[in-house]
Amino acid sequence: MTAPILEVEHLGRSFGKVSVIEDLSFDLAAGQTLGIVGPNGAGKSTLLNLVGGVLAPSSGRIRFEGQDVTRLRAEVRARRGIGRSFQVPRPFGGLTVLENLLVAARFAGGRTTPEAGERALQVLETTGLLSQANAPAGSLRLLDRKRLELARGLASGPRLLLLDEIAGGLTEHEVPALVETVREVKESGVTVVWIEHVVHAVLAVADQMMCLTYGRMLALGEPQAVMNDPEVRRVYLGSTPEEALG
Numbered sequence: 001m002t003a004p005i006l007e008v009e010h011l012g013r014s015f016g017k018v019s020v021i022e023d024l025s026f027d028l029a030a031g032q033t034l035g036i037v038g039p040n041g042a043g044k045s046t047l048l049n050l051v052g053g054v055l056a057p058s059s060g061r062i063r064f065e066g067q068d069v070t071r072l073r074a075e076v077r078a079r080r081g082i083g084r085s086f087q088v089p090r091p092f093g094g095l096t097v098l099e100n101l102l103v104a105a106r107f108a109g110g111r112t113t114p115e116a117g118e119r120a121l122q123v124l125e126t127t128g129l130l131s132q133a134n135a136p137a138g139s140l141r142l143l144d145r146k147r148l149e150l151a152r153g154l155a156s157g158p159r160l161l162l163l164d165e166i167a168g169g170l171t172e173h174e175v176p177a178l179v180e181t182v183r184e185v186k187e188s189g190v191t192v193v194w195i196e197h198v199v200h201a202v203l204a205v206a207d208q209m210m211c212l213t214y215g216r217m218l219a220l221g222e223p224q225a226v227m228n229d230p231e232v233r234r235v236y237l238g239s240t241p242e243e244a245l246g
């Protein structure tokens with residue numbers, strides 16, 4: 001067995017007296033895609049922020065590739081190989097798609113210009129944006145803005161990519177295209193943690209699924225088994241199984 005790429009041990013985070021993540025532990029094997037679902041306020045973004053280093057935990061430990069990264073700042077984690085997207089896409093609208101990636105690659109990856117250029121082209125190909133390389137980022141349609149957000153997370157060459165609700169706002173026709181892009185990312189060997197409200201999107205690529213509620217893990221395992229778990233169904237209050245699946 002190879003060592004997990006990510007190990008989360010007894011992780012906890014409180015805001016004042018409110019405990020938002022409580023005693024959360026799980027491992028993720030390299031190359032796997034973990035989907036995380038749960039109702040509003042369950043603590044999904046907080047968990048992603050803890051893994052990415054945007055927030056410090058109140059308790060517990062996070063290991064990445066066997067190294068303890070719990071106390072490292074987000075920029076340092078990015079350089080070690082943890083990339084992320086944000087819920088609200090925020091590219092530099094006046095720069096082209098390629099320029100946005102070059103900025104991200106140099107900022108997060110600390111790469112030299114030729115390396116950053118080569119990497120950016122690879123990422124544009126993986127994310128289906130090559131034909132838009134010279135388009136101003138501000139002119140992209142929503143699906144391509146989402147792809148660009150994903151591409152920016154990949155620009156530094158991460159081995160672990162954290163995705164925060166990237167399918168929000170897309171039409172039912174656009175969601176499969178984004179899912180396909182995530183699949184390409186996964187097939188390029190990157191381990192992915194994807195938190196998402198659009199459950200059917202994440203189900204289409206996840207190897208494992210976790211359901212969080214009130215900062216606690218309700219279920220973790222094979223995606224369909226998790227979504228069929230009676231407790232998980234109860235969280236999607238009163239919903240039929242079909243509705244629960246998005």
Ligand SMILES: Nc1ncnc2c1ncn2[C@@H]1O[C@H](COP(=O)(O)OP(=O)(O)OP(=O)(O)O)[C@@H](O)[C@H]1O
Pocket residue numbers: 015020038039040041042043044045046047
């Ligand atoms: N900086 C903060 N200060 C105080 N409370 C916070 C802070 N960040 C998050 N919270 C609270 O923590 C809880 C979990 O929030 P979080 O954003 O992690 O949930 P979520 O599962 O991502 O929700 P959503 O699906 O709506 O994005 C919420 O009750 C939220 O109000």
